[in-house]
Amino acid sequence: MTKIKDLPRVDRAREIKKQCAVCGNDILIKVFPNGKYTGGNYFGVTEKTESYRETSETMDLGDGLKAHIAEPIGKITKSEYWECSKCYNEAYKEAKQKGEIKY
């Protein structure tokens, strides 16, 4: 029987535990040495701040509407955004029904 340690490096996956940003369930991600992964859907890094402060700057929203631009105050924390397959598939189905996704 082949043991895991005898497999070539490229076949070995590292397991990391993440949390789904939508439902909060734990997701077990398998990351392979070539950078590919299975078990979840990664959307990149998001930034969260403690609070926002309104500035005097405005932006044009069209139709004569303007909105004040806010700037982050306090500590900014970065985190990875992951979704489990169930939440990802539900959102995909919903977007497809609304016609937001054409394929």
Ligand SMILES: [Zn+2]
């Ligand atoms: Zn989820």
